[in-house]
Amino acid sequence: MPRDLRAALLAVHGPARLRLAGPLDDPVAVLRLLRDGGRTPLGSARELLDELREFGLSGTAVEMAWWRVRLGELGVAVEVEEGFGRAYRYVGPPELRERATASGDPGPDGRAVRTAVGRPVRTVVGFASWADGRAAEEFVEPFTFVVDLGGALRLAPRRSEHVACAGGEPVLSAGEIGFRRSGGGGWEVGTVSNLSTGYCPDVVSWPAVAAALDRLGLPHPGGFTQAVVFRRCTGCGQCGIVREGHYVCVFCDADLPERWNVDEVAVDEVAVS
Template sequence: MTWAEQGARTAVRCTDCGGTAVRSVGQFLHGGRELRWDAERRCPSCGAASREHAGPEAAPADVREALLTAHGPARLRLAEPLDDPVAALRVLREGVPLTKARELLAELRESGLSGTAVEMAYWQVRLGERGVATEVEEGFGRAYRYVGPPELRELTSGGGPDGRRVRTAGEFAAWAGERTAAEWAEPFTFVVDLAGALRLAPRRSEHVACAGGELVLGAGEVGFRRSGGDGRGAREAREAREAREVETVSNLSTGYCPDVRSWTAVAAALDRVGLPHPGGFTHAVVFRRCPECGRCGIVREEHYVCVFCDADLPGHWNVDEVPLP
């Protein structure tokens, strides 16, 4: 891949007339190797139009969010074993501290980097110039942005995710070894980040804190039970007794309100850790936003009627959708 572009449209308030304007954002590779972004807004009511920016620096968070929620994330994976990690490190450390570049390199070697499709195409080009062969994969599902109370998200400003990132069986075992009997007695808060990794936190943690305010591929609650099993020796028997599997799992997160289709991303994250699971949400929550009053609620027993104003609710997930003029 030597060229790519991606765009999205969102509804915003017009600063001239107060009506609803359309904001179009885009990200593209200029000249096949320079990452750029731009944004413009037009109001169909008053005709006001303005171009916000067109530059080579990294796209701001709201532009990336619009692209990721519209198209989902892409991942950059190694196409063959990395013979020269130093070459890759020299590319990845451009504009970031060496420690961060090393983290990116480790992620590239383990599960791949994640971001917008254009960002991944950019890194593919730059790494290819250093002889590092990679491939870009898409189709990992929708990305969900936080839609809960703003004050809760503000609590995460300036800090990293509270959720422990669990990507391997070893990392899960280390996290599990720190849990108390009281913690195991109830489900845990979880999110699946854009890299497809599971993040776990105590049940009463806010999902937005667990994710550090970032976009997620899935969110909900997960409960575990001991797997059991017979080992041949004392060590194997002890490991079998301590092994865990998923007993209950849901998409219950009023902060992100993920669709039931987020199960695909949740299952992939659990499989990656090696955790047996039921094969679907044991408690699937159907979130909908009312097109009349704008409030978000839960559909119960397939009764698609707003509990706040009795208006009909759509059959498709629409929590983060804003009608465009």
């Protein structure tokens, strides 16, 4: 389906996740299906196969139902789960998204495939490998992060754009995260926020962040240490940050709504389509 419509569906209904419900006896046949059925390069198909094996694939409910049928034809037992909360699509400048995420490989729609610069960290071992590859001075500043639709933490240097970190895809949360050594010599999360002016995630996206960190065995504060409240003004249309509980637009002094409304247009797009 068109990329913008897919992002709107994910924003409104949230992602569904397809997981293996039994052994994968013929990975070569599944790899071929992922390559041909998804019309993706072989390297990308291998990544999808690894993701399916480890945590499952994520996307719209229709996409995951389609994959369940096709995998079922190969005798692969899978199940589809829903209810993973809201997905947030990119709401920043379009030109920034195109500049940050375009690569040379054409996708099924003829457009350039977007490649995420954020390093996906899905396991305890994976995080240790990522951390060991960083210089000590890199940990002075927090890192850019997103939680992708599969629930994995993706990390990039602080000055990276969140949309590039996510490869232009919708996310379950986004912000900045700081790590530090714990008393036992391991790692823990010192600071974490939902500060992302590209995705403007709501503070209620914290459970997705907590789940990603728990998967990595990283102790964390139990909530955003800097909880940023984003709102879009219904008067002038500008998106801004609510400071000190003062729900007034800094651009036109109009009252701001109490509930998150940054991407209300997603509902209209789905209804029209």
